[in-house]
Amino acid sequence: MPENAAAIVIDIGTTNCKVACFSRRDASRLDERKFVTPKITSPTGNVDFDIDALWQQVVATMRSLIAATDCPVTHISIASFGESGVFLDEAGNILTPMLAWYDRRGEEYLATLTEADSQRLYQITGLPLHSNYSAFKMRWLLDNYALRGRHGLRWLHAPEVLLWRLTGAQRTDTTLASRTLCLDLQQGSWSAQAADILQLPLDAFAPLLAPGEVAGWVTPACREALGLNQPVCVTLAGHDHMVGARALQLQTGEVLNSTGTTEGILLLQPQPLLNEQARRDKLANGRYSRDNHFTLFASLPVGGFALEWVSSTFRLSREEIDAALVQATQRYLADEWQPEGLPLFIPHLRGSGSPYKNRHTRGLMYGLSDTLPHDELLLTVLLGLTMEFANCFTCFAVPAGPALKVIGPATRNPLWLQLKADSLARTVEAIAFDEAVSVGALLIACTDVPPPEVRVAQRYQPDPQRSRALQRYQQRWQAFYQFKLQQEGVISPINQENCHVESNRYREK
Known part of the structure; x- marks a missing residue:
């Protein structure tokens, strides 16, 4: 390998795509380009990713980066969101649109599966039933594009389409395969039984x-089009959540909290968790980007979006939000708040997360008055996010000890992270790391590249007195949470009793 060799990394995101050029000597970023992920939205709101437009923009961006660097490019690595793909025929013609991973077409097929089907699929694939997974998109496309019984079909996810066009190879990465509902998770092979059920x-x-x-080598025609003068191999880095964890050098038993518009919790473990409680809690198992490692994952539909919602709903400027956060932080750290005196907020603005994941649930705020100051409003919203997060985190049964590692915009919100530390009675680490997915994709493809330092920008330690106050607040919050979900038909009185047990178990920890 030349000492000054470079690698191109493609990160296909839901909102934006990033194409970066990295030095293989020290993992430093030489250059980067971003563009909006091309989509096609129908009049009825259905969303497709425009795979042809994506390919054209990726090629143009790579060509620009390659021309701008003096280093010979030897590797291309591709990371992506999961679930979205297309069907090809034997001649390589794309036969279907690429449904967005969050698109709900295919949801109708959930009702065709029995409880026994759900249990069996969880044992095989480690995934709870949800329309996001590739299987339901595949089934919808097969039925709506008259592909049933057609021979020679091939299913490729978004990054695999790019791989195919760059190299001619048709391959699937195991981390993306574990988002299809058709991968035998423990065996690491496609499951005939799961495919038959679905x-x-x-x-x-x-x-x-x-x-x-190595998934393939760039064809001579593509090398010429991109301006490459030497052989270049292509790697499928995989599902972006797993790829980002790889950049942070996550170890077995550690938990990553990725924050943004939504929130995700990812636990790295040596074996999948396939018991009935995990299925009921809708925890998603997956293959990790290191052999013999698995992930346990759950997401919350609302994270940082709640602050955007507050700003737009209550007509607060960015300056007013920032000032209120500073004041709320000061009051919270000085114990100048009363758990019984604050309103309650349940952040189901876009549905609820585990353990009662349901896209039809709605948010609730109780206790508003015309004299509620901005700082108490912001503290109420962040407390609601923290309580919802704690509910989900409890499902993972993480033993005491490991710190919660946080990446994303929440690392710039000290109050939010201190609330998490106090509510979980656990150290919270704000990780200062830019472009984790891109760096992770580089490390997966180029194993000889030294990993960059993972720096903890700030550690938040739990305070026993504040933890006790949050427990009192949580008791009030849980009562409204359970009542709301019962009114929505998400839980029954029996479930409600179990929820009390889980809440008590959490507080005992």
Whole structure:
């Protein structure tokens, strides 16, 4: 390897795509370009990713980066969101649109599966039933594009389409395969039984690749089009959540909290968790980008979006939000608040997360008055996010000890992180790390590149007195939470009793 060799990393995101050029000597970023992920939205609100436009923009961006660097590019690595893909025929023609991973077409098929089907699929794939997974998109496309019974079909996810066009190879990465509902998680192979339950053609799935394995080599025609003068290998880095964890050098038993518009919780473990409680809590298992490692994942539909909602709903400027956060932080740290005196906020603005994941639930705020100051409003909202997060975190049964590692915009919100530390009675670490997905994709493809330092920008330690006050607040919050979900038909009185037990178990920890 030349000492000054470079690698191109493609990060296909839901909102934006990033294409970066990294030095293989020290993982430093030489250059980067961003563009909006191309989408097609129908008049009825259905969303497709425009895979042809994406390909054209990726090629143009790579060509620009390659021309701007003096280093020879030897590797291309691709990370992406999961679930979205297309069907190809034997001649390589794309037959279907690429449904966005969050698009709800295919949801109708959930009702065709029995409880026994759900249990069996969880044992095989480690995934709870949800329309986001590739299987339901595949089934919808097969039925709506008259592909049933057609021979020679091939299913490729978004990054795999780019791989195919760059190299001619049709392969699937195991971390993306574990988001299809058709991968035997423990065996690491496609499951004929899962495909049969879901009425999908098993032979449509592409051969699987081990994490970091070279997926193919850029064809001479593509090399010429991109301005490459030497052989270049291509790697499928995989599902972006797993790729980002790789950049942070996450170890077994550690928990990552990724924040943004939504929130995610990811636990790295040596074995999948496939018991009935995990299925009921709708925890998603997955293959990790290191052999013999698995992830346990859950997401919350609302994270930082709650602050945007406050700003727009209550007509607060960015300056007013920032000033209120500073004042709320000072009051909270000085114990100048009363758990019984604040309103209650349940942040189901876009549905609820685990353990009662349901997109139809709605938010609730109780206790508003015309004299509520801005700082108490912001503290109420962040407390609601923290209580919802604590509910979800409890499902993971993480033993005491490991710190919660946080990345994303929440690292710039000290009050939010201190609330998490106090509510969980656990150290919270704000990780200062930019572009974790891009760096993770680089490390997966180029194993000889030294990983950059993972720096803890701030540690938040739990305070026993504040933790006790939050427990009192949580008791009030849980009562409204359970009542609301019962009114919405999400939980029954029996579930409600179990929820009390889980809440008590959390407080005992």
